[in-house]
Amino acid sequence: MTEPTAKQIKDEKLYQQWGLTDWEYELISAKILKRLPNYTETGLYSVMWSEHCSYKNSKKVLRKMPNKSDRVIAGPGEDAGILDIGDNQAVVFKAESHNHPSAVEPYQGAATGVGGIIRDIFSMGAQPIAVMNSLKFGPLKDGQTKHLVNEVVAGIGGYGNCIGLPTVGGEIAFEDCYEHNPLVNAMCVGLLNSTDFKHGTASGDKNLIVYVGAKTGRDGIHGATFASDEFTDTKNKQRSAVQVGNPFIEKLLMDACVEIIEKHSEWILGIQDMGAAGLVSSTAEMASKAGSGLILNLDKVPQRETEMSAYEMMLSESQERMVLCVKPEFVEDVLAFFENYELDAVVIGQVTNDKQYKIYHLDQLVTDIPVDSLTEDVPEYDREEVQPQRMIDEQDYHFAPEITDLAATWIEMLQRPNIASKKHFYQTYDSQVRADTVVRPGSDAGVVRIRGTKKAIAMTNDSNSKYVYLNPYVGGQITVMEAARNIVASGGEPIGITDCLNYGNPENPEAFWELDKSVEGIASACEKINTPVISGNVSLYNEYNDVAIYPSPMVGMVGLISDIDNVTTSAFKDNGDLIYLVGQTQDDFNGSELQMAQMGQLKGNLRDLDLDQEKLNQDLIRQAISQKLIKSCHDLSEGGLSIALAKSAFDNDFGFDIKTKLTTAQMFSETQSRFLVSIAPDKQADFEKMLQTDFEYLGTVTTEPEYKVTTATDSVVVDGKIAAKSWKEAIACLMK
Structure with missing residues (x-):
C-alpha cells in the first residue's frame, strides 16, 4: 500500500484512528517537531503516547503508591521489581494484564500474556520459578462465556506448561460486568543473584543494539493502542492487534538470557523485553533512560513476512523478542552465543550521544525525532473526579440476610462459582514441574x-x-490485606506487591474517582505492613458500550518464608485438633457473596477497616506459626466462617463439631482481619496466652465427615460428603 503523506494524515485526521487527540497531534507537530510527523513517526507517537505505554491518565495517581523499603533493589520503571531476600539472593516479580486481546482471541491473548510476563522476569537476569493468574469472566450461563473461559485456561496452561514453569495458584471470579470485558492478569516470580541484575538501558556512544529471538511479523500491530480503547458492538474485532505466541522459542530465549547474564554479564550493558509497542518501546525506553540517542536499521531486522514497512516493523508486537545493548568488542561472542541456542541474533543499530531517535528503512531515513519525545514529553492528564452517586444514595443501607435453613444455605453457598472449587480449571496447569513446588493450587498461597x-x-x-x-478506598485496603493474610496463613512474611489496576474510562469522572480512591486505599494498607509496590500495570478503558467493569485492582503479593518447616496449609491435619476463630465478627454483609446470592446485586457501604487490628492479627498468626503452635491456618474471605470451615475439612475428609457465639447469619459474614486455625490440644495454653484477646474457641476436628454446628440461634448437622461433592462438582456441572 502507499502510505498517506504527512499532510493527508493531518487533513484527514488519520491520527485519531490510532488514539491521538487533536490536541496531542498539535503538540507533536507544532511544539515538539515543529513540522508534520510522517506516517511512521505518527505511528510511533500513537503507541508510545497510549495509556498502555505512557500511563498519561494514571501517573498522578500511581505516585501515591509507596515503592521503597530496606529490601527494594529495583522498583517501578524497570521490566520487573526486585526485592532483597538475604544471602545475596533477590526475588523478582511483576503482573501484567492482557484483557483486550483475551476478549478477542482468548487462547492467544492469554498465552501471550503469560509469555510477556515471563520475559519481563528473565530480562532482569532472573530465573523464572512460578506463574500465577487472576481471571474474571461473566456468569457461566452461555456457550460463548464457557468457550472464552476454556480457551483462556488452555492458553495459560499451554504456554506455561510448554516452557516448564509451574502455575502454583491464582483466582477466578464470575460477575455480570465482565461478560464482554474479561480480565486476564498474569503474574510471574523469579529468583536472581543480587549482583546479576541488569538494567534496561542503552548507553555509551557507538555501543551496539542487538535484536534476539523470533522473527518479526505483522501480528499485534497497534496492540498498545488497542489495549487503551474501549469495546463497543462495532469496535471489538481487531484480531490483527492480538499477538501470536510460540512457547518453544520462549523457552530457548529464557534459558539463553538467564545463562548469558549469569556467565557472561560483562558482555551486556542492558537488556529489555519487546512487550507492548514492540521494537519502538523497548529501544526508545532503553535510550531515554540512559540519556542517549539511537540509530536503527530496519533492513537488518529478521522478518517472517515480505515487504514489511517501517511502520509495521516498529509497531509489531510479535512475541519472544528481546533487545540487548552490547559493547562492540563482545558483539561476536553474543551473536555466537545465541546462535548456539538456534535463535536469531542480529545487530540492528547503535547508540549515539545526540538524544535523537533515527530509523533507516530501505536505505532511507524514515524517522528523526528526539528520543525523549516518545517517553518523557507525553502529556500527563489531571482528570476530573466525582464520587459515584450510588455511594451517596446507599451509604446507610445495610443488607440483612434471611436464613431459614442453615444447611441448605451452606450447600448453596459452596456451589456458587466464586466459592466452588476451581480444580476443573487449574488441573490444566502443571503445578509440579521443576519439582520445587511446596504448596500447590488450592491453599491460601502457592509456595x-x-x-x-x-x-x-x-x-x-x-x-x-x-x-x-x-x-474504593476501603476495598483497596481489603485487597492488600486479603493478600497479606494469604501469605501469613502460609507461614510467610509479606514483603512486596505488584498490581494490575483494571478500571473503566478515566475520562469518566466517576471511574477516575474509583481509580484514585482505591489506589489511596492500597497505598495506606501497603504502608501499614511495609509492602512496597515495586511493579505493575494499569489497564483502563475496560468498558463495553459505555458500561464499565467493577473497579478491579488485582494485588499480587510475595512473601518470604525464612524456614521451610514453617510452611502451613489450610487443611485440618488430625482428629481431635482444636479449632479457633481469630478476630472479631460483625454484621458485614454489604458486598458479600451472600448478598449477591440473596439480592442478585451489590448495595450499601463498607465498614472502615481497622489497619492496626489487621496488622496485629497478622503478626500474632505469624508468631504462632513460627513457634510451631499452629497446624492449619486459613484466612476468612468470601462466604465467611462457614466456607472456611468446610474448605479446611475437605482435603483430608474430616468433619468438625463446633459451638459459636455467632448468629446463623454471621456464619456468612465477611468481616475482615480473621483467621481460622487448628492446633494440637497440648498447645492450647500457649496459644491462648499468646493471643490473649480477640479469639473464640470453636470446637474440634472429627474423623467422621460431619459438620456439627451450634450457633447462637441454630443447631445443624451437615453431611460433609455431600458438602464436598457440591463444592467440587459445581463448576464442572455449569461448564457442561
Whole structure:
C-alpha cells in the first residue's frame, strides 16, 4: 500500500484512528517537531503516547503508591521489581494484564500474556520459578462465556506448561460486568543473584543494539493502542492487534538470557523485553533512560513476512523478542552465543550521544525525532473526579440476610462459582514441574522452595472487586490485606506487591474517582505492613458500550518464608485438633457473596477497616506459626466462617463439631482481619496466652465427615460428603 503523506494524515485526521487527540497531534507537530510527523513517526507517537505505554491518565495517581523499603533493589520503571531476600539472593516479580486481546482471541491473548510476563522476569537476569493468574469472566450461563473461559485456561496452561514453569495458584471470579470485558492478569516470580541484575538501558556512544529471538511479523500491530480503547458492538474485532505466541522459542530465549547474564554479564550493558509497542518501546525506553540517542536499521531486522514497512516493523508486537545493548568488542561472542541456542541474533543499530531517535528503512531515513519525545514529553492528564452517586444514595443501607435453613444455605453457598472449587480449571496447569513446588493450587498461597536453602517464597494474587465497587478506598485496603493474610496463613512474611489496576474510562469522572480512591486505599494498607509496590500495570478503558467493569485492582503479593518447616496449609491435619476463630465478627454483609446470592446485586457501604487490628492479627498468626503452635491456618474471605470451615475439612475428609457465639447469619459474614486455625490440644495454653484477646474457641476436628454446628440461634448437622461433592462438582456441572 502507499502510505498517506504527512499532510493527508493531518487533513484527514488519520491520527485519531490510532488514539491521538487533536490536541496531542498539535503538540507533536507544532511544539515538539515543529513540522508534520510522517506516517511512521505518527505511528510511533500513537503507541508510545497510549495509556498502555505512557500511563498519561494514571501517573498522578500511581505516585501515591509507596515503592521503597530496606529490601527494594529495583522498583517501578524497570521490566520487573526486585526485592532483597538475604544471602545475596533477590526475588523478582511483576503482573501484567492482557484483557483486550483475551476478549478477542482468548487462547492467544492469554498465552501471550503469560509469555510477556515471563520475559519481563528473565530480562532482569532472573530465573523464572512460578506463574500465577487472576481471571474474571461473566456468569457461566452461555456457550460463548464457557468457550472464552476454556480457551483462556488452555492458553495459560499451554504456554506455561510448554516452557516448564509451574502455575502454583491464582483466582477466578464470575460477575455480570465482565461478560464482554474479561480480565486476564498474569503474574510471574523469579529468583536472581543480587549482583546479576541488569538494567534496561542503552548507553555509551557507538555501543551496539542487538535484536534476539523470533522473527518479526505483522501480528499485534497497534496492540498498545488497542489495549487503551474501549469495546463497543462495532469496535471489538481487531484480531490483527492480538499477538501470536510460540512457547518453544520462549523457552530457548529464557534459558539463553538467564545463562548469558549469569556467565557472561560483562558482555551486556542492558537488556529489555519487546512487550507492548514492540521494537519502538523497548529501544526508545532503553535510550531515554540512559540519556542517549539511537540509530536503527530496519533492513537488518529478521522478518517472517515480505515487504514489511517501517511502520509495521516498529509497531509489531510479535512475541519472544528481546533487545540487548552490547559493547562492540563482545558483539561476536553474543551473536555466537545465541546462535548456539538456534535463535536469531542480529545487530540492528547503535547508540549515539545526540538524544535523537533515527530509523533507516530501505536505505532511507524514515524517522528523526528526539528520543525523549516518545517517553518523557507525553502529556500527563489531571482528570476530573466525582464520587459515584450510588455511594451517596446507599451509604446507610445495610443488607440483612434471611436464613431459614442453615444447611441448605451452606450447600448453596459452596456451589456458587466464586466459592466452588476451581480444580476443573487449574488441573490444566502443571503445578509440579521443576519439582520445587511446596504448596500447590488450592491453599491460601502457592509456595516454592529456594534450592540449597531453608527458605521458600510464598505468592498469591487477590482481587475482590465487589468491595471496591461499594467503597474504593476501603476495598483497596481489603485487597492488600486479603493478600497479606494469604501469605501469613502460609507461614510467610509479606514483603512486596505488584498490581494490575483494571478500571473503566478515566475520562469518566466517576471511574477516575474509583481509580484514585482505591489506589489511596492500597497505598495506606501497603504502608501499614511495609509492602512496597515495586511493579505493575494499569489497564483502563475496560468498558463495553459505555458500561464499565467493577473497579478491579488485582494485588499480587510475595512473601518470604525464612524456614521451610514453617510452611502451613489450610487443611485440618488430625482428629481431635482444636479449632479457633481469630478476630472479631460483625454484621458485614454489604458486598458479600451472600448478598449477591440473596439480592442478585451489590448495595450499601463498607465498614472502615481497622489497619492496626489487621496488622496485629497478622503478626500474632505469624508468631504462632513460627513457634510451631499452629497446624492449619486459613484466612476468612468470601462466604465467611462457614466456607472456611468446610474448605479446611475437605482435603483430608474430616468433619468438625463446633459451638459459636455467632448468629446463623454471621456464619456468612465477611468481616475482615480473621483467621481460622487448628492446633494440637497440648498447645492450647500457649496459644491462648499468646493471643490473649480477640479469639473464640470453636470446637474440634472429627474423623467422621460431619459438620456439627451450634450457633447462637441454630443447631445443624451437615453431611460433609455431600458438602464436598457440591463444592467440587459445581463448576464442572455449569461448564457442561
